[in-house]
Amino acid sequence: MKEFSDLIEQRIKKLEELRQMGIEPFGGTFYAENHASELQDKFNSSTKESLEESVVSCSLAGRIVSMRDFGKAVFAHIQDATGKIQLYFKKDVLGEKQVIVKKLDIGDIIGLKGQLFRTRTNELTIEVKDFVILAKSLRPLPEKWHGLKDIETRYRQRYVDLIVNPDVRQTFAQRSVIIKAIRDFLESQGFIEVETPMMQQIPGGATARPFKTHHIALGIDLYLRIAPELYLKRLLVGGYERVYELNRNFRNEGISTKHNPEFSMLEFYIAYRDYNFLMSFTEELISYVAHRALGTLKIPYGDTTIDLTPPWPRIPMREALLQKGVPPEVLNNREKAIAWAKAQHIEINEDATHGKILDEIFKERVEPELVQPTFIIDYPVELSPLAKKKQDNPELVERFELFIASREIANAFSELTDPMDQHDRFAKQVEAKKQGDEEAHWMDEDFVRALEYGMPPAAGEGIGIDRLVMLLTNSQSIRDVILFPQLKPEQ
RNA sequence: GGGCCGUUAGCUCAGCUGGUAGAGCAGCUGACUCUUAAUCAGCGGGUCGCAGGUUCGAAUCCUGCACGGCUCACCA
Numbered sequence: 001m002k003e004f005s006d007l008i009e010q011r012i013k014k015l016e017e018l019r020q021m022g023i024e025p026f027g028g029t030f031y032a033e034n035h036a037s038e039l040q041d042k043f044n045s046s047t048k049e050s051l052e053e054s055v056v057s058c059s060l061a062g063r064i065v066s067m068r069d070f071g072k073a074v075f076a077h078i079q080d081a082t083g084k085i086q087l088y089f090k091k092d093v094l095g096e097k098q099v100i101v102k103k104l105d106i107g108d109i110i111g112l113k114g115q116l117f118r119t120r121t122n123e124l125t126i127e128v129k130d131f132v133i134l135a136k137s138l139r140p141l142p143e144k145w146h147g148l149k150d151i152e153t154r155y156r157q158r159y160v161d162l163i164v165n166p167d168v169r170q171t172f173a174q175r176s177v178i179i180k181a182i183r184d185f186l187e188s189q190g191f192i193e194v195e196t197p198m199m200q201q202i203p204g205g206a207t208a209r210p211f212k213t214h215h216i217a218l219g220i221d222l223y224l225r226i227a228p229e230l231y232l233k234r235l236l237v238g239g240y241e242r243v244y245e246l247n248r249n250f251r252n253e254g255i256s257t258k259h260n261p262e263f264s265m266l267e268f269y270i271a272y273r274d275y276n277f278l279m280s281f282t283e284e285l286i287s288y289v290a291h292r293a294l295g296t297l298k299i300p301y302g303d304t305t306i307d308l309t310p311p312w313p314r315i316p317m318r319e320a321l322l323q324k325g326v327p328p329e330v331l332n333n334r335e336k337a338i339a340w341a342k343a344q345h346i347e348i349n350e351d352a353t354h355g356k357i358l359d360e361i362f363k364e365r366v367e368p369e370l371v372q373p374t375f376i377i378d379y380p381v382e383l384s385p386l387a388k389k390k391q392d393n394p395e396l397v398e399r400f401e402l403f404i405a406s407r408e409i410a411n412a413f414s415e416l417t418d419p420m421d422q423h424d425r426f427a428k429q430v431e432a433k434k435q436g437d438e439e440a441h442w443m444d445e446d447f448v449r450a451l452e453y454g455m456p457p458a459a460g461e462g463i464g465i466d467r468l469v470m471l472l473t474n475s476q477s478i479r480d481v482i483l484f485p486q487l488k489p490e491q
Numbered sequence: 492g493g494g495c496c497g498u499u500a501g502c503u504c505a506g507c508u509g510g511u512a513g514a515g516c517a518g519c520u521g522a523c524u525c526u527u528a529a530u531c532a533g534c535g536g537g538u539c540g541c542a543g544g545u546u547c548g549a550a551u552c553c554u555g556c557a558c559g560g561c562u563c564a565c566c567a
Contacts, residue, residue: 005500005501005536006501006518006519006535006536007501007517007518007536008501010518010519011518066527066528068526068527068529068530069523069526069529070522070523070524070525070526070529071522071523071524072523072524073523073524073525073526074524074526075525075526075527075529077527086526086527088524088525088526090524090525091524092524105518106517119525119526119527120525120526121525121526121527123525123526123527125525139501140501140502140517140518141501141502141517142501142502142503142516142517143501143502143503143515143516143517144502144516144517144528145502145503145515145516145528146502146503146504146515146516147502147503148502148503149502149503149504150498150502150503150559151559151560152498152558152559152560153502153559155559156559164502206566206567207566208566208567209566227567249567251566251567253565253566253567254492254564254565254566256562256565256566257560257561257562258566258567259565259566259567263567265567347564407567408566408567409567411567439565439566462567463567464567466567467567477560478567487558487559488557488558488559489558490558
């Protein structure tokens with residue numbers, strides 16, 4: 001059995017031949033002064049004649065992505081971070097060095113100096129005066145016309161995906177723009193970015209199963225955070241009024257087109273404001289980010305167009321259920337809710353609380369319909385152990401979720417600041433945990449202690465960054481917006 | 492975890508009811524100093540995902556396994 005394919009052996013042979021010629025194909029350094037798209041843009045309107053008159057020299061480094069060999073002349077395209085440009089290697093110009101051109105392969109990284117001109121077919125091209133090999137590529141790249149399509153290889157070898165699929169590079173460049181826009185917006189509104197523990201002794205702030213690890217020196221188990229919420233609120237107790245954290249959360253749950261075990265989350269907290277304020281704030285934030293990333297608020301997603309122009313409707317959860325034909329008595333009576341859900345063939349957990357059952361019905365009946373941006377507000381209290389109750393109805397909390405493209409994009413509420421109420425709600429969660437609810441919250445005595453010092457009234461929000469990026473880049477899978485998604489080991 | 496689909500050359504894919512494994516691109520040799528999916532002539536390249544089974548004979552049929560995709564369930 002061969003260790004390498006013939007194609008790799010051939011390239012290793014070329015590598016050795018180059019070394020015999022005194023050329024080290026990995027040792028070079030080359031500071032290029034230009035980039036492909038910079039040259040393309042700058043000389044876009046320069047004619048063949050004007051380029052001939054005014055000698056334009058340039059230097060460039062990048063990867064050879066195609067070659068056409070004519071014996072004493074060779075055409076190639078080189079690709080750098082910005083784009084592609086054609087190269088022309090000519091024996092008249094390069095002399096003996098033309099021999100080295102014959103040792104070049106598609107995939108090699110070179111640095112070159114040359115002069116711009118236009119070919120007979122009017123393509124802007126660099127006539128190469130001199131070049132160095134900066135890296136010999138030993139593995140053949142995917143085919144020039146069809147590229148790399150195999151989804152598994154694209155995720156496992158993202159580097160190859162990025163080389164050959166420009167739209168993938170584009171998506172991740174946009175991800176960067178989106179995240180920068182979020183930070184810029186928040187900072188313009190007086191927020192500071194903070195970092196709180198990713199390794200927590202008590203994983204809190206969300207309902208999810210955590211990853212567990214162990215610290216040897218301390219002799220304790222630690223959990224990768226499922227949310228930063230409880231630490232960010234401690235910072236409000238400490239006196240900061242506007243804080244945010246934009247970083248990874250970890251949840252030990254299923255993997256799907258919408259879930260990766262590590263995912264990016266924006267959480268921000270603002271003192272002396274409530275959830276009503278946050279709805280307008282969210283409209284501003286997301287429309288700002290969309291405008292920066294896409295230059296428009298009407299964005300294509302799958303088969304539809306989503307219009308992010310504010311304001312977005314605010315619909316109480318109960319009203320949304322009624323609108324979709326859920327009978328009023330289901331909203332007020334747990335047994336009737338169970339009976340109705342069963343009659344409608346909606347799968348529910350019969351031991352669940354009334355609020356949880358309504359949530360199941362909501363996910364089945366309402367969520368798929370929420371394509372255009374919509375705030376669903378006022379959730380049942382038992383779904384939200386960290387949110388503030390509504391003054392006029394203690395069964396509900398001041399909470400909203402934002403849905404776009406049938407997907408939850410944001411979750412926010414007016415924060416519970418009453419330490420005794422918080423303690424009771426933790427106690428209820430601990431009880432649920434004892435009953436077998438693996439995702440119920442833990443008791444966090446220190447968080448309650450922090451609230452006992454007094455936390456200002458505040459509102460907080462979480463936005464799933466990966467899902468927002470999916471929305472704004474028209475991606476159907478979370479793996480298309482995470483550079484290295486989690487996969488099972490090869491073989 | 493369940494269901495459905497996929498896995499054949501470096502890449503993209505054919506391969507029908509079982510009968511010696513195919514193409515294009517990429518590669519190699521040669522020709523060609525303005526091509527751009529260059530062209531022309533020739534050549535090489537395969538554990539058909541893995542392991543069993545049925546059969547005279549399996550890429551093809553059956554079973555199991557691995558990995559991936561879609562989807563359902565849980566979740567953000």
